[in-house]
Amino acid sequence: MHAYRTHTCGALRAGDAGQTARLSGWVHAKRDHGGLLFIDLRDHYGITQCVFPAGSPAFAAADAARPESVITVTGTVVPRAEGTVNPRLPTGEIELRVAALDVQSTAEVLPIQVAGDEKYPEDLRLTYRFIDLRREKLHRNIMLRAGVIASIRRRMIDAGFTEFTTPILTASSPEGARDFLVPARLHPGKFYALPQAPQQFKQLLMVAGFDRYFQIAPCFRDEASRADRSPGEFYQLDFEMSFVTQEDVFATIEPVIAGVFEEFADGRAVSPAPFVRIPYATALAEFGTDKPDLRNPLRITDVTAHFAGSSFGLFSRIAASGGVVRAIPAPGAGGNPRSFFDKLNDWAKEQGAGGLGYITFDADGAKGPIARNLEADRAEAIRTACNLGPGDAVFFTAGPPDEVWKFAGLVRTRLGTDLGLIEQRAFRFCWITDFPMYELNEETGQIDFSHNPFSMPQGGLEALNTQDPLTIKAYQYDIVCNGVELSSGAIRNHRPDIMLRAFEIAGYPAEEVEARFGGMLNAFRYGAPPHGGSAPGIDRIVMLLAEEPNIREVILFPLNQQGQDLMMGAPAPISAARLKELSLKLDLPLKSKG
Numbered sequence: 001m002h003a004y005r006t007h008t009c010g011a012l013r014a015g016d017a018g019q020t021a022r023l024s025g026w027v028h029a030k031r032d033h034g035g036l037l038f039i040d041l042r043d044h045y046g047i048t049q050c051v052f053p054a055g056s057p058a059f060a061a062a063d064a065a066r067p068e069s070v071i072t073v074t075g076t077v078v079p080r081a082e083g084t085v086n087p088r089l090p091t092g093e094i095e096l097r098v099a100a101l102d103v104q105s106t107a108e109v110l111p112i113q114v115a116g117d118e119k120y121p122e123d124l125r126l127t128y129r130f131i132d133l134r135r136e137k138l139h140r141n142i143m144l145r146a147g148v149i150a151s152i153r154r155r156m157i158d159a160g161f162t163e164f165t166t167p168i169l170t171a172s173s174p175e176g177a178r179d180f181l182v183p184a185r186l187h188p189g190k191f192y193a194l195p196q197a198p199q200q201f202k203q204l205l206m207v208a209g210f211d212r213y214f215q216i217a218p219c220f221r222d223e224a225s226r227a228d229r230s231p232g233e234f235y236q237l238d239f240e241m242s243f244v245t246q247e248d249v250f251a252t253i254e255p256v257i258a259g260v261f262e263e264f265a266d267g268r269a270v271s272p273a274p275f276v277r278i279p280y281a282t283a284l285a286e287f288g289t290d291k292p293d294l295r296n297p298l299r300i301t302d303v304t305a306h307f308a309g310s311s312f313g314l315f316s317r318i319a320a321s322g323g324v325v326r327a328i329p330a331p332g333a334g335g336n337p338r339s340f341f342d343k344l345n346d347w348a349k350e351q352g353a354g355g356l357g358y359i360t361f362d363a364d365g366a367k368g369p370i371a372r373n374l375e376a377d378r379a380e381a382i383r384t385a386c387n388l389g390p391g392d393a394v395f396f397t398a399g400p401p402d403e404v405w406k407f408a409g410l411v412r413t414r415l416g417t418d419l420g421l422i423e424q425r426a427f428r429f430c431w432i433t434d435f436p437m438y439e440l441n442e443e444t445g446q447i448d449f450s451h452n453p454f455s456m457p458q459g460g461l462e463a464l465n466t467q468d469p470l471t472i473k474a475y476q477y478d479i480v481c482n483g484v485e486l487s488s489g490a491i492r493n494h495r496p497d498i499m500l501r502a503f504e505i506a507g508y509p510a511e512e513v514e515a516r517f518g519g520m521l522n523a524f525r526y527g528a529p530p531h532g533g534s535a536p537g538i539d540r541i542v543m544l545l546a547e548e549p550n551i552r553e554v555i556l557f558p559l560n561q562q563g564q565d566l567m568m569g570a571p572a573p574i575s576a577a578r579l580k581e582l583s584l585k586l587d588l589p590l591k592s593k594g
């Protein structure tokens with residue numbers, strides 16, 4: 001017999017009754033029923049109930065075993081007594097009547113309990129992550145993650161992609177976040193950067209003629225934590241394809257993404273391919289965000305023209321001064337009490353808005369403070385534009401065009417939630433397309449790249465030379481699911497002349513571009529195919545499938561919100577000798593005396 005186990009703790013069934021079995025695992029829970037001691041023994045695969053009759057040789061050792069101690073038990077598989085079968089466990093029809101118990105290691109008193117659903121502070125959980133990972137929900141999430149990655153790999157290979165690994169030590173690149181820098185000991189004063197993404201390398205693979213590349217790529221960005229973004233590092237399905245248009249990229253990756261979600265959906269609906277395409281400008285106008293949640297059926301409508309020159313003075317003046325008025329429909333909300341509208345008005349003020357005006361509709365027409373000061377035909381035109389009827393309502397936001405869209409999006413989300421309109425148990429995908437190539441930096445007033453700097457501008461070199469940069473669109477796209485951005489991608493700029501001009505507009509002189517991206521530019525001078533790709537985030541895919549609101553719940557060993565690894569003690573100071581070896585001196589900020 002094997003020294004530790006003949007079966008796992010999830011393997012034994014009723015057909016195994018009468019066999020001698022040996023199991024090893026952790027003491028999950030203990031129950032003393034007076035004369036009988038029960039231990040639920042847990043391993044990676046499941047739980048088996050073990051029974052120790054009073055007076056048996058193993059009883060005393062079992063009684064002394066603390067929760068989470070690791071033990072090996074040997075005994076006979078027996079059917080459970082009538083009325084004691086546990087249908088919630090795959091092993092629930094049997095138990096192991098133990099004849100011998102060996103303690104492999106003893107657990108100290110636990111800082112967090114594994115059994116049960118008690119909640120603990122996140123920092124405590126991260127400090128003892130190796131214990132936290134034993135808990136059922138987190139263990140299940142991590143196994144889901146492994147299954148998703150395996151499924152993605154299989155589907156990408158089936159689609160003709162080849163997996164390559166790209167360097168981790170590389171050069172700094174303007175990807176929109178701070179790099180993590182690594183001092184180069186052999187080159188004093190110089191630094192490697194950890195890759196924010198394998199962007200240049202995957203493009204170089206296309207130049208090298210490999211045609212279809214992918215990897216489950218680690219990416220490193222020194223940026224703040226959010227619920228859907230892990231500080232420090234994250235993983236993405238990075239892929240690139242040669243001789244493709246934007247639609248080719250969509251058609252290739254949609255079956256992979258949809259297939260993975262369908263495989264792990266557990267009865268939830270998944271958008272079929274092809275996914276909806278929404279231009280960036282339309283997304284802002286109709287959804288108030290470039291990450292629209294299509295489970296919410298509400299659409300924002302421009303009603304500026306219906307208030308222009310109207311008797312409702314506030315909105316009329318806004319329209320006359322170049323502002324806009326957006327309407328957010330609220331089907332079924334017209335019959336709600338006044339408190340419903342007052343609560344939303346108070347919420348709007350908390351968001352920094354002046355308030356939230358509205359009109360309700362009944363069989364007699366428009367009602368409410370705005371309706372009393374607006375011509376009836378204009379109110380009717382608004383009702384028609386928003387496709388509303390008796391019992392419905394509509395809310396309004398107004399102001400400068402570059403400010404209104406965002407608050408309108410918040411109102412849309414709030415109404416969809418409060419009115420119970422969000423589709424449940426569904427994954428709804430869309431592509432956001434036609435992103436602007438450039439944007440104005442609010443701090444410097446200079447033109448910056450708004451997305452990936454290596455994207456091909458729509459219209460090519462002619463557009464860069466003849467158009468206002470802020471009007472140029474790029475072959476850039478995001479894939480969004482349920483309001484979560486899964487991926488950014490683009491058709492790449494594969495021509496040196498177009499690339500140099502694109503960077504020049506963003507304030508990078510040719511010599512700087514040559515210095516920072518000379519490897520890729522030089523490669524393009526020797527024949528580069530048109531190519532494009534994307535990089536859906538693994539962490540966010542798993543987060544959606546697991547229905548977890550926080551991305552740290554689907555990562556094995558995440559950093560906390562301050563970018564610290566509380567379990568391993570990172571980041572940590574290093575010795576003066578090590579700093580000298582790296583030719584570094586510290587210039588630390590002065591500590592506050594307050």
